[in-house]
Amino acid sequence: MTPQTVHPRKGAPALVRPDILRTSITVEPLTCTIGAELAGVNLGDAARDADLFAEIKQLLLRYKVLFLRDQDITRAEHVAFASRFGTLEDHPVVGSDPDHPGLVRIYKDLDSKPEHYENALHCDGTWRESPPMGAVLRCVETPAVGGDTIWVDMAEAYRRLPEHIKTQIAGLRARHSIEASFGAVMTQERRHRLKEQYPDAEHPVVRTHPETGEQILFVNSFTTHFVNFHTPENVRFGQDNAPGAANLLTYLTSQAAVPEYQVRWRWQPNSFAIWDNRSTQHYAVQDYWPAVRKMERAGIVGDRTF
Known part of the structure; x- marks a missing residue:
């Protein structure tokens, strides 16, 4: 697809005003319903720049999941960017980075047994009274082939x-x-x-x-x-x-x-996905064992669904 200036989809809320978009950010929609890849932006800068963060948040509301490559930022910057959305949460099963609370390490290496809790379509943490608002996920290491992640637009599904x-x-x-x-x-x-x-x-x-x-x-x-x-x-x-x-x-x-509601992302080291957990589901494809896949995720506390 050709990179384009963002315009609200017909029938959808007017979430992104063209006049607030920075010309430095390139937005490439990946499907007709969900997902866009961003270029020309650094998440470390967005962690420090309120206006830049606000623009990314508007794009997230529009596309539901955003993808970026070549983000050579520190763990502290990863946590700082995610924290702009809200308080970070822990996970009762998966361990966190000891130096960066809220940064969950999802490491699948040769010492791990194949696990299948991720390869189901799910919305993170709906077993909580207040499910997460969203998450910022970084690829640290990935197989040469395999280990993709799929996201689904559940507003379109409805x-x-x-x-x-x-x-x-x-x-x-x-x-x-x-x-x-x-x-x-x-x-x-x-x-x-x-x-x-x-x-x-x-x-x-x-x-x-x-x-x-x-x-x-x-x-x-x-x-x-x-x-x-x-x-x-x-x-x-x-x-x-x-x-x-x-x-x-x-x-x-x-x-x-349903494939028409989905977008699939192929990971590379230092690529990121930012998703709105309120309106999406996702599926981590586990087709790569015994290859190694290491991810780090900052999940953001959400609100009550009522």
Whole structure:
């Protein structure tokens, strides 16, 4: 695609005013719905420049995930840039860099066993009452081939649902669990302790983005079940309950697998992805074992979904 000046998509919120864009930043959309690669900008500079950061944030709201290459910045600059979005969060399972709290090290090396908690379409941390706002992910080391990451536009997924499905899911709420995901590989005792620390969270099936106003289909691989499906409108007999709810949830979560809603990014060392976790899902492709892949992620604390 040809790099272009950013203009709001027809029918989408006017998130980016052309008059505030710096001419130094090149924006290349990667698909018709989600993702853009930025050039001519350094995230270390953006960590120190409020106006430059504001421009990047506006582009993030427009494209939902931004990609940059050749960002030779320090870990401190990585953390400082991510912190402009908000407070950074820890992770209960994956370790953080000891010198930079909030910078989670996702290292898959020869000493690691193949793990499969990432290669599922998911929205980070929806097992929290306040899921992350987003994240800034850096590639430290990657295989020569493989290890791509896929992001999905869940606002587009909602927009293109059949109208009768939109009507059916309006007002539905669902449970999200860390116990049923990360906890599944743990001993029973450790799994129960994890659930005590992070009880199941409840979120609307259709979330309203707090900044853009977009409606977002907000179920993913952390979602276990609907909590208010069993009503006279949905359930005539007991047989309608469990199969009906499970089939609907399976249908909704499957929307993230639609290629038309996706963008796929091939990593290189010192390339970055910045994503809005409120309106996207992602999938880390694990096709590279036993090659080494090392990533560092700064996750940003989010707000309640209500």
